[in-house]
Amino acid sequence: MLDEGQYASITEMADAERLDRGYIGRLLQLTLLAPDIVEAVLDGRQPAEVALASLLKPFAAGWEQQGAL
Structure with missing residues (x-):
């Protein structure tokens, strides 16, 4: 949009x-979000703690740092 x-x-x-x-x-x-995280969420393979509520909190801008969390 x-x-x-x-x-x-x-x-x-x-x-x-x-x-x-x-x-x-x-x-x-x-x-x-890093592409691999987006893919995991779309495929339903994300860890249980990776839910919308947790993703709406501030997170690292770098994809490598995101993966480390």
Whole structure:
């Protein structure tokens, strides 16, 4: 939506989707997850502690550091 130019900002997207701006921001952080973590989640192979609630908390930006956690 942002990448397609449909919305100019997170605030605009949050308003249009009737969601909290902070929540949208946390969801957008998920785009920074390492590909192997995304693949594991999509395949259902992630450890039990890797749930949406834990992924919405701040995490390392580097993919190698993410894997170490």
